Amino acid sequence: MTKDVNPARTAGGGEDGRGTPVGRRVVLGMLAAGAAGVAAAPFLQSAYDNTLGAAAQQDPTGLSGLLPGGGGFRYYSVTGSVPEKNERTYRLTIDGLVRHRTSYRLADLRHLPQTRLVRDVQCVTGWRVPGTPFEGVRLAALLDAAGVRPEAKAVRFTCFDGAYSESLTLEQARRDDVLVALRMQDKPLTHAHGGPVRLYAAPMYFYKSAKWLSKITVTDHVQPGYWENRGYDIDAWVGRSNGRDDAPTT
Incomplete structure (x- = not known):
């Protein structure tokens, strides 16, 4: 794995997805759906978050990670699904x-x-x-x-x-x-x-x-x-690792 990953070509991952290339029509369709959700913010922000999160859990290909989430985040998982934990079950x-x-x-x-x-x-x-x-x-x-x-x-x-x-x-x-x-x-x-x-x-x-x-x-x-x-660096300081020089300026 390289240290500099382009999220527009990934299919899965933790916070930084990595996987196989996907079809252009599939990507364009998903990006169009994502754009429609973004246009409805902030009124549909919570619903948009929940919809993308649910899609990510049912998507073993990780294609949902290509979409921008609410507030500019990307949703990634390295597994096909993740069980939900609540007040009663979490430890x-x-x-x-x-x-x-x-x-x-x-x-x-x-x-x-x-x-x-x-x-x-x-x-x-x-x-x-x-x-x-x-x-x-x-x-x-x-x-x-x-x-x-x-x-x-x-x-x-x-x-x-x-x-x-x-x-x-x-x-x-x-x-x-x-x-x-x-x-x-x-x-x-x-x-x-x-x-x-x-x-x-x-x-x-x-x-x-x-x-x-x-x-x-x-x-x-x-x-x-x-x-x-x-392949990622163990010490992951922003702007000082992974071959990057993009520390925030503020």
Whole structure:
């Protein structure tokens, strides 16, 4: 896999799709449908998000990832479908090199101190959504509560889609701008955007911000994530990795 992917030629992926070329008529038809949805914003914004998200879950080819989502986002998944989690069924587990294995419900996470960040979302494929608010619990606070062992060096994230994973060094994970996010754009995270809980690593390309987060495992070394195993840089600093030089100017 190359490090610079053109989303107009992809068919599937995490936050940055990669796959086989698709037919021109299919692409044009889907882009026309997407344009019609965009034209109805903001009145149909929520319905548009939900429709694209639902289409993505039923689309093993990943063609729905070619369409612009609400607010300029793209919808990608590396699996044909992702189960939905709710207040009753969602759990976030923290394990590995910790003194206290912990499991959080959504209500537990909401009752912890929340941090709100407003940053540009930057995908390595080139699209950007400026000034996007995310809100959630600092990852560092969850690690501190679990009691990280001295031999720990990194953190691995796995997702309830059953396929996606990511990693950060422990130093990166403890940054103030890395969240376990529950809200985006001042609304609860939708399923299409990786809800009910996702990682948000603000200073890195968006593929590091794993959607549908289910487990945080503290490890003694960095384990390359889904896209790193396919050619992306492990350290994904915006403008300083993946052969890109496109850091936001503001």
